[in-house]
Amino acid sequence: MKKDIKIPEVKEVYLAVVQEKHPEYNTLDWNAYIINNSDIDKDTVLIVSKGYSDKKVTPPMRHSLKLLPARSYAKIEYLQEKVLALNNEFKVTYFEGNTMFEKTYVFRKNTINTKALQPLPLMTLKGVLVK
Numbered sequence: 001m002k003k004d005i006k007i008p009e010v011k012e013v014y015l016a017v018v019q020e021k022h023p024e025y026n027t028l029d030w031n032a033y034i035i036n037n038s039d040i041d042k043d044t045v046l047i048v049s050k051g052y053s054d055k056k057v058t059p060p061m062r063h064s065l066k067l068l069p070a071r072s073y074a075k076i077e078y079l080q081e082k083v084l085a086l087n088n089e090f091k092v093t094y095f096e097g098n099t100m101f102e103k104t105y106v107f108r109k110n111t112i113n114t115k116a117l118q119p120l121p122l123m124t125l126k127g128v129l130v131k
Contacts (some may be wrong), residue, residue, distance in 0.1 A: 002130075007009065007100060007101065007102050008099060008101060010101050010103040011038065011104070012036070012038035013034065013035065013036055013037070013038065013042070013094075013103070014034075014037060014100075014105075014120075014121065014129055014130065014131050015032065015033070015034060015035070015071075015076075015092070015105040015107075015129075015130045016032070016033045016035055016120050016127040016129045016130070017030050017031065017032050017033075017088075017112045017115070017124045017127055018020070018030070018031055018032075018033060018120070018123070018126070018127035018128075018130065019114065019125070019127070021123070022048060023092040025098055028045060029078055029079075030065050030078070030079040030081070030084065030112060031075055031079065032049070032075070032076040032078075032079055032088075032090065033073050033074065033075055033076060033123070033127070034047065034065075034068065034073060034074055034076055035072075035073040035120065035122055035123070036068045036070060036071065036072055036073065036092075037071065037121045038071075039070045039071065039120060040070055040090070040096050041065075041067060041068065041069050041096075042065075042067070042068040042095070042101075043066070043067055043072050043094065043095040043096070043097075044051060044064070044065075044090070044094060044095050044098065045064065045065040045066075045067075045068050045091055045092065045093070045094040046062070046063070046064050046093045047049040047062070047063040047064070047065075047076055047091065047092050047093075048060050048061070048063075048075070048091045049061045049063070049077060049088065049089065049090045049091075050063050050088075050089055050129065051083040051086035051087065051088050051089075052086055052087050053085075053086045053087060053104070053108070056072045056086060058083060058086070061077060062128045063076050063077065064084065068094070068124065071122060072122070073122055075122055076090070077101060079112070084109075084110065084112045085109055085110060085115070086109055087106055087107070087108055087109050088106070088107040089104060089105070089106045089107075090104070090105045091103075091104045091107075092104075092105065100108040102112050104107065105128055105130040106130065107128065110126060112128050113128075117128055
């Protein structure tokens with residue numbers, strides 16, 4: 001039964017972490033975003049994130065988006081400075097029509113930093129990107 005379930009390869013959906021100025025507190029915060037760089041809307045987007053290392057694991061955080069339109073992006077969560085020293089994993093599941101897609105994105109420990117910033121698809125900001 002399980003072998004009969006086919007989950008197609010995810011294309012043109014990325015995860016990015018961007019450093020942004022918080023408007024109220026005037027601090028530089030790291031925020032995770034999901035980017036839909038395809039021409040197809042994504043429905044019922046479910047994201048489960050956690051940080052982990054050999055000795056530590058954060059509680060999982062669950063997020064959902066009813067719709068992630070084509071050629072758009074959405075903020076997922078704020079990342080505290082402490083979790084940047086951990087591997088940060090984002091498991092993403094979504095639908096295109098009746099087809100389910102799933103992919104796990106991992107930002108390795110200490111790779112989220114200002115030296116790793118690069119231009120991001122669709123966004124005018126620079127950030128750390130995982131494809």
